[in-house]
Amino acid sequence: MNPHKRSPLVIAAASLVYFFLYAPIVILILYSFNASRANVTFEGFITETSSRVVMDGSLVKASPCGFFHWYCDLSRNDDVIEAAENTLTIAFTATIIATTIGTMAALALQRYDFKFKPFSQLSLYIPIVIPEIVMGIGILTLFSQTFGALNSALNLTGDSRLSLGIWTVTVSHIAFMVPFVTLVVQARLQGFDKSYEEAAMDLGANEWTTFWRVTFPMILPGVLSGALLAFTLSLDDFVITFFTNGPGSTTLPIYVYGLLRRIITPQVNALSTVWILIVFLAVLALQWLQSREQKPAQ
């Protein structure tokens, strides 16, 4: 059989897979240019540019931004800007902290033998396998009980009272990110020969220098993969954020959910498109970084 001649079944299956994967995204992006406010049917693109928004019923005929009307609309929405800021602040902070903890945990699990090692290893899977909603409720209970006790014990009142907010979301995100980072870095460490570190020490580097000059650069691709995974998990986390956020700490997923309960305008699509673009660029950047790392220097 000619290996280059593919069966129509394979082509059909592949097409279906790609269709289900990408059709929703394509439609989502397409609708972000919809002329209709209602966002139920596609009424064509906004083609005309004028100094002000011209409406015809629920149809946008012309706008100062023309084709990109909904993106302009979005950029004037302070709630979205705030939610985006919150999301990115939480994602960056939590990623940096979780990646640090996760990497250290992976190194410890790979390198040392200790009494509770099998338990520690197993406990990594618990946050991954238990339903997120259970974890969300658990974290919420923990926070509210602790805060209640601390507030009354320390006689905190008014603004100084401990309450849910951006940092409780961040801490919760760190909690569910650490196992993912640890497992990803662990996989990378599997083939890591300790003789590299021994060689560095043999050549005069102490433990600290050895880590930063030899170990870390060598495991960096694994650490970056772990960080990227953690970052994307944080960006689109809904359930745990839903339970742990408070006033002023609304993130994008929570905000979009709130919009859906009222009215969906193509603004949501514009927001999603920007979001996809950012994640896509981040993945591309990581790919580029990794390929550059592997490419021989000339």
Place this chain on the structure above:
Amino acid sequence: MTSEFAVELRDVVKRFITPEGNEIAAVDHVTMQIKNGEFFSMLGSSGCGKTTSLRMIAGFEWPTEGEVYIEGKAMGHTPPYQRKVNTVFQSYALFQHMTVFQNVAFGLEMEGVKESEIKQRVGRALEMVQLTGMERRKPKQLSGGQQQRVAVARALVKTPEVLLLDEPLGALDLKLRKEMQLELKALQQQLGITFIYVTHDQEEALTMSDRIAVMSKGRVQQLATPVEIYERPVNKFVADFIGESNFLEGKIKSISKDEAVVHIPALNADIRGMPMARDMVNGEEVIVSIRPEKVRIVESGAKTDGIFKARVMNSVYIGSDTHVYAELDGVRLKVMEQNRISRLDPSSFYNKDQVISLLFLPENTLVLKKD
């Protein structure tokens, strides 16, 4: 140099706990003194403790008991980066994310050597291992032999007192290995520094070393020059591990300082040989060892002491030599004879069932203690 010995191990023990919870001694009361400027090998099969001993000198492991001395100083728990030794690893352990230059420069950078001097010294080190022009390559772009040279240059650029080499040629093919053996030996002689070389390859050890420690089960079986190790092995393990030997079990009938007469029950005869231990006594069960190339095949008419009739079971022509496998009253022996005369006639070779006379000269016959 403050001490006569570059490295000294005094009664060193290293115990490990196996995953099953058993305690094993990887190195079991090892004492050795390695002289300055010596090419010293630790030879043994895997698990004999040679690599663990080397790692204790490097500082990657600490002895459970005993002490390692470098240049006369007790090392205790001194970390590797404070020891004046450098290691060439079996896996080379070249830093993959650095260029050849950066790899070799690493150790000098750690010492805080000036940049201009680093450049100069790295250049010289690479020249020494014939890798000039490869500075900007990454290790993955080099062949196995070239990587090996980078590993040697990286260690030698630090001008250590002692260079430790852990089976450095193990990953190379035979031809390259032979070349590198000669190169390493030449380098050692040229630099005059102490090399401690770990290998399981007896030929490698015999070719390169000034002295060899033959190790087994965590202990040093014999520590001597290559000639002594081969010609005067102290026990059956060494005689068997280095080269080939025929072994016959027997009992001492009479013994003096230079000669022992051993009765071999299997042959119902006495064999004379040299006692390899001082504390042998009459009546002691011993092992008689004779190397295949030291058994002589003589004219069947000869009538002297130490001649035994044997039947040829098989003979193998291998070009330079002929290997004859003979049977002597139920005892199998291997005999090697050089093909000193060019001939073709099949009847001039040893054929199956042919009866030959074997001569065991006392000076070629060693009497070893049974262990």
